[in-house]
Amino acid sequence: MSPYFFYLFAAVLIFASLCVVLARNPLYNVLALVVAIFSLSCLFILLEAYFVGMILLLVYAGAVLVFFLFVVMCLNLNTVTLSSPQQSRFRVLGSLVGLAFAASFGLATTSFIKAQYMEASSIRGTIETVGKILFTDYLLPFELTSLLLLIAIFGIVSLAQGALSTGKDTENL
Amino acid sequence: MITLGNYLALSGIIFSLGLVGVMTSRNVLKVLLSLELLLAASNISFVAFSKFNGDYAGQLIVFFVILVAAAEVAIGLAIIVVMYRRLSTIQADELKSMKW
Numbered sequence: 001m002s003p004y005f006f007y008l009f010a011a012v013l014i015f016a017s018l019c020v021v022l023a024r025n026p027l028y029n030v031l032a033l034v035v036a037i038f039s040l041s042c043l044f045i046l047l048e049a050y051f052v053g054m055i056l057l058l059v060y061a062g063a064v065l066v067f068f069l070f071v072v073m074c075l076n077l078n079t080v081t082l083s084s085p086q087q088s089r090f091r092v093l094g095s096l097v098g099l100a101f102a103a104s105f106g107l108a109t110t111s112f113i114k115a116q117y118m119e120a121s122s123i124r125g126t127i128e129t130v131g132k133i134l135f136t137d138y139l140l141p142f143e144l145t146s147l148l149l150l151i152a153i154f155g156i157v158s159l160a161q162g163a164l165s166t167g168k169d170t171e172n173l
Numbered sequence: 174m175i176t177l178g179n180y181l182a183l184s185g186i187i188f189s190l191g192l193v194g195v196m197t198s199r200n201v202l203k204v205l206l207s208l209e210l211l212l213a214a215s216n217i218s219f220v221a222f223s224k225f226n227g228d229y230a231g232q233l234i235v236f237f238v239i240l241v242a243a244a245e246v247a248i249g250l251a252i253i254v255v256m257y258r259r260l261s262t263i264q265a266d267e268l269k270s271m272k273w
Contacts, residue, residue, distance in 0.1 A: 006175045010183050017187050017210055021194035026202050033206050040213050047180075047224045052235045056216075059239055064209075064246050071250045072202065075257050094196030098189045105185025115178040121227030125220075133229050134236070145240045152244035159251040 005046055012039040030068045037061045049125035180221035188214035201256065201263045205249045212242050 016039065019032035037060045044053035109115065123129070134142055187210055194207030216235045223231025253263055260267050 003175050006179065010179075013183070014186055014190070017190045020203075020206055020210060021190055021198075026200065029203055029206050033209060036210070036213065040217065043180075043183075043217065044220050047220050049220045049223065049232050049235075052216075052220060052232045052239075055236060055239060059243060060209075064243055067246065067250060068202075068206070071254060075254070075263065091197045094193050097196060098193035101192055102185060102189035105189065106182065109178050109181045109185060112178065112181070115181060115225075116176050118177050118225045120224055123224065123227050123229065125223070125229065125232045130229060130232055130236070134233060138233050141237060145237060148241065148244055152247050155248050156251045159248075159255050162255065 002046060006043070009039040009042045009046070012036075013043070026072050027069070030065055030072055033068075034061050034065050037065065048123070051125050051127050051130045177221055177225045180217055184214045184217040184221070187217065199264050199266055201253050201265050204265065205246065205253070208249075209242065209246070212238055 013036055016032045016036035020029050020036060023029050023032060037056060041053040041057045041061070044050075044056060191207045191210030191214060194210060195204055198204055198207065216238060219231040219235045219238070221231075223229060223235075256268070257263055
């Protein structure tokens with residue numbers, strides 16, 4: 001049962017990632033990433049990492065990507081601002097670097113023979129087990145992330161204030 | 174039977190796709206979305222190694238990666254909004270000056 005689900009979600013994930021990279025319209029890019037995150041969360045649940053899978057679904061698909069959608073809609077991007085007269089100069093180079101990375105990943109994965117024989121352990125990443133470790137061994141990093149989020153809030157507020165004040169300046173001019 | 178190798182191969186494919194997206198797109202919003210793909214690829218590896226090694230540390234690191242990515246996206250989108258207000262475009266090529 002499990003192998004078919006892995007291949008199904010892996011195929012959906014790869015297809016959605018292709019859409020993220022190739023689609024023209026930013027709205028479709030964001031929606032494709034929502035599909036990718038959803039299938040990623042399903043893969044995590046197949047690996048019995050329930051807590052991380054649900055957090056990914058709630059925080060990523062629920063909050064971060066909706067935030068992306070808000071910005072895409074607020075910016076009111078029309079085809080004039082999006083259509084670029086010339087293609088990126090890095091298109092060929094970027095694709096070549098991507099292919100080189102894919103080849104080196106393939107080589108590394110196939111030469112890592114042990115990966116084919118490792119037995120899956122019986123750990124289950126439920127809220128109870130992950131939460132216990134999070135609040136004992138990883139308490140300091142967990143508390144420090146609150147500081148990180150606070151700094152992020154300060155950064156956003158200062159950026160937004162700067163944008164507002166300059167907007168008024170240009171209006172007066 | 175799904176082995177660790179399958180998950181690592183999937184992670185490599187997604188990472189390469191994200192890398193191509195970061196390097197080839199001129200739209201700043203799309204660069205940010207491709208960065209999310211890079212983080213997602215590393216998350217697959219972390220969770221797969223956590224499962225096959227029997228260690229919860231990988232799943233905790235994924236938790237922290239999600240938190241950091243949320244902060245990064247918030248700041249990145251704020252910068253994109255400011256850029257759109259100033260330059261009325263979100264093409265990366267239009268960012269020519271080092272200073273506003």
